Amino acid sequence: xxxxxxxxxxxxxxxxxxxxxxxxxxxxxxxxxxxxxxxxxxxxxxxxxxxxxxxxxxxxxxxxxxxxxxxxxxxxxxxxxxxxxxxxxxxxxxxxxxxxxxxxxxxxxxxxxxxxxxxxxxxxxxxxxxxxxxxxxxxxxxxxxxxxxxxxxxxxxxxxxxxxxxxxxxxxxxxxxxxxxxxxxxxxxxxxxxxxxxxxxxxxxxxxx
Amino acid sequence: xxxxxxxxxxxxxxxxxxxxxxxxxxxxxxxxxxxxxxxxxxxxxxxxxxxxxxxxxxxxxxxxxxxxxxxxxxxxxxxxxxxxxxxxxxxxxxxxxxxxxxx
Numbered sequence: 001x002x003x004x005x006x007x008x009x010x011x012x013x014x015x016x017x018x019x020x021x022x023x024x025x026x027x028x029x030x031x032x033x034x035x036x037x038x039x040x041x042x043x044x045x046x047x048x049x050x051x052x053x054x055x056x057x058x059x060x061x062x063x064x065x066x067x068x069x070x071x072x073x074x075x076x077x078x079x080x081x082x083x084x085x086x087x088x089x090x091x092x093x094x095x096x097x098x099x100x101x102x103x104x105x106x107x108x109x110x111x112x113x114x115x116x117x118x119x120x121x122x123x124x125x126x127x128x129x130x131x132x133x134x135x136x137x138x139x140x141x142x143x144x145x146x147x148x149x150x151x152x153x154x155x156x157x158x159x160x161x162x163x164x165x166x167x168x169x170x171x172x173x174x175x176x177x178x179x180x181x182x183x184x185x186x187x188x189x190x191x192x193x194x195x196x197x198x199x200x201x202x203x204x205x206x207x208x209x
Numbered sequence: 210x211x212x213x214x215x216x217x218x219x220x221x222x223x224x225x226x227x228x229x230x231x232x233x234x235x236x237x238x239x240x241x242x243x244x245x246x247x248x249x250x251x252x253x254x255x256x257x258x259x260x261x262x263x264x265x266x267x268x269x270x271x272x273x274x275x276x277x278x279x280x281x282x283x284x285x286x287x288x289x290x291x292x293x294x295x296x297x298x299x300x301x302x303x304x305x306x307x308x309x310x311x312x
Contacts (some may be wrong), residue, residue, distance in 0.1 A: 038296060041296035041301065067308065146281055190238070193241075193274060205274055
């Protein structure tokens with residue numbers, strides 16, 4: 001079986017001369033700030049929303065992220081792109097927002113994970129995939145179902161899945177963002193993926209849209 | 210059919226206990242992340258591949274697991290890749306006003 005390629009980070013839009021924009025920002029050019037906000041803001045809002053799941057909180061995160069970026073533009077190291085830099089700032093802002101929320105006890109994920117007998121064999125046989133991946137990828141209803149299923153995951157597992165698989169950070173970066181060890185990230189990621197797979201089984205078997 | 214399935218499970222359990230290099234389905238779970246990212250040492254990878262050749266349930270499980278990753282990435286990209294114009298105007302103004310105050 002082939003390894004899954006790592007998903008690359010993307011910038012939100014094309015900036016024809018990033019160095020010029022950075023120079024303008026460093027000189028305090030207001031039009032440069034506006035260009036930055038309009039170019040990257042939409043994408044940052046989407047990233048924040050995925051994590052905080054609330055429109056108002058997402059906007060707060062984006063506002064906080066841009067203020068941080070404006071204050072720290074002198075520290076921007078041009079070995080990464082502006083988009084990657086801003087992406088990391090907004091992810092951090094979203095995680096800070098999540099941490100300040102009142103903690104609810106997390107639902108258990110165990111019921112969604114595979115079970116094994118005393119010999120270490122899977123208890124339940126695995127069903128054949130009845131619908132092709134191409135068909136599933138073309139369906140808007142399937143996309144909605146997948147997003148709702150991700151929302152059902154307990155927060156700690158959902159965040160690891162979102163940061164690692166959706167936002168494209170590697171294990172070490174995810175660990176640093178979440179304050180976890182790399183080993184804990186891998187364990188949570190695997191459990192999140194396995195739980196999500198269980199939730200998506202009706203779709204993959206062709207029983208749901 | 211039920212007794213056939215039970216017999217097959219017993220045979221599979223015996224295979225896993227006696228074949229050298231063989232891992233169980235439970236042990237396979239622990240290797241999943243590293244396997245899919247190509248980070249398993251060669252020896253472990255061989256053990257993983259051997260198990261997949263002999264265990265149709267794990268083969269289907271890994272296929273569905275990979276499909277889950279692809280579906281989740283596609284679903285989150287699909288809706289959540291707005292154009293820059295999707296940034297609400299009042300938010301743009303609020304950010305710039307906050308920046309002006311901060312400067």
